[in-house]
Amino acid sequence: MHMADALVSPAVGGIMMAASAAAIGVSVKKMSKERLDEAKLPESRNAKYSALYPLMGVMGAFVFAGQMINFTIPGTGSSGHIGGGILLAALLGPWTALITLAAVLLIQCLVFADGGLLAYGANVFNMGVASCLLAYPFIYKPIIKRGTSKKNITIASIASVVVGLQIGAFAVVLQTMASGVTALPFGAFAALMQPIHLAIGLVEGIVTASVLSFVHSARPEILDANRSERIPRGKPLKKVFATLVILTVLVGGGLSLFASSYPDGLEWSIAGVAGETELESEGGVYDSTANIVESTAFMPDYSVANTDESLGTSTAGIIGSAITFALTLIIGVAISLLKKKTNAKPV
């Protein structure tokens, strides 16, 4: 579900960035308040968070590993990876979870180029805010409040993950449409995105449920819902770490052996629309861009630009592009060669 920069417009990217920044800001505020309530020791301002930082780091690495693994969804030929929002929220609480997830997404963007830089806000919203701040407090928590049993955890996990993903998937459709980057019709895109993410949600929900059930049996005190019966201060955080590292390694190392090579859900559903776009995409959005089309038409048969004049312009454009491309390459190679020559000189 990571959106690339090429799929958003600057306006949509900017708006989503502002929305996500606000959500992160609120989370930081809320987290500070929670921590302040808890911290009784007269420590430095930073020290209040100190025990939480490594936990956030390890959990972030866990989600990172989890998102690199695609599960095959039976019967569709598609696959999806976990978002991890609900999992993080259930362990760390929604505010801490959102911040951790935002950090994971930033690393994925910078280190792996997975998800765009200007689309970062959109990705934080679709994968973080939708699950941590919407699905978790309104779906997961009310169910868990009736008692933290394995049954409740399972129901709550599946329901909240499914809802969170539905909100996120719908947000992707809205953002792509508002950006106007593709020729996909809204209805067809949404009609394919929602069901495929329902399937992904079910798979992710079951995975989340099994992980949370395991944590509930092994170390119940680290679940956010069990915080009131928190372990006394000084009990080794080591075991918590060990559990998390074990899960991280198992998911990252073990399950990845079975990870599928199918495209993920978003890719699948967009590809699925291909057959229908031919029928539905006439006029509408295209008319509004007619002026630009006219000057830059690439395939005159399809476009309004059928006159000799615009054909000339487009030919000029293509030739010009080719020359620009060639010049760019020559400049690049020249700089590289020049640098190599300079470096080769004995000092």
Place this chain on the structure above:
Amino acid sequence: MPNLYKAIPFINEAELLAQGTSFVHKLHPLAKLTGTLAYIACVISFPRTNTTGLSAFLLYPVITAAVANIPLRFFVARLLIAAPLSLAAALAGLFAPMGAQAFISVLIKTVLTVSAVSLLTATTKMTDVDAQLARLYVPAVFRAPFMMIGRYLSALTEEAAAMSRAYSMRSRGGKVAMRNMGSFLGQLILRSFDRAGRVSLAMKLRGNGNAIAITSTAHNAPRARDLVYIAALCAAFVLLRIFDISIIIGSLFINP
């Protein structure tokens, strides 16, 4: 990306390349970040019907990569992650009217934006990114996990790499057999845990508690050349956005 092990070269490659000493590496991180954002904004602001104007934007990544000595495969590896989704999105509209243009447009945009972000990562150290986030008043609560995830992930993957190398040396270069997976992963868990504990202890011993307090002192304030760089880059991007160089050059050969 199929598994964590293949991620090791990715993580390390960017950090290693960022140790370079070229002109681009020495620029202020904030200047590079501003330039990259301006570049992406200009590129993605092109309507999907305009493909010729985009080609001139290839100049920035090509020149920067050449100056900074960033190999082509660095970009290709990252493009392989980002391309499938964009490709699918673009392919879907291929048969619609003007679909071919939208297809080419999304494709070029993906190449350009991914290259730009990759360049930023390949020329800027993580600690510098962290320092700039601090400068932009991003709270430590966000920056600490950001740095921590990088630490824990590389600690984990490096241990895994060392173990698989040792294993392959003992087993005539073979891959880890399924029956050994249990003890292999068990070892990895112990090592990773030890490693994370050592990192945490080392930080405590250095007086950091468990919080990350590493900020780069290399770039305190933007210098004149950084400001010139930002100004020149932004001006160039805006000009290229307004004037379609490809059409202008092409018009020299064909009179429209």
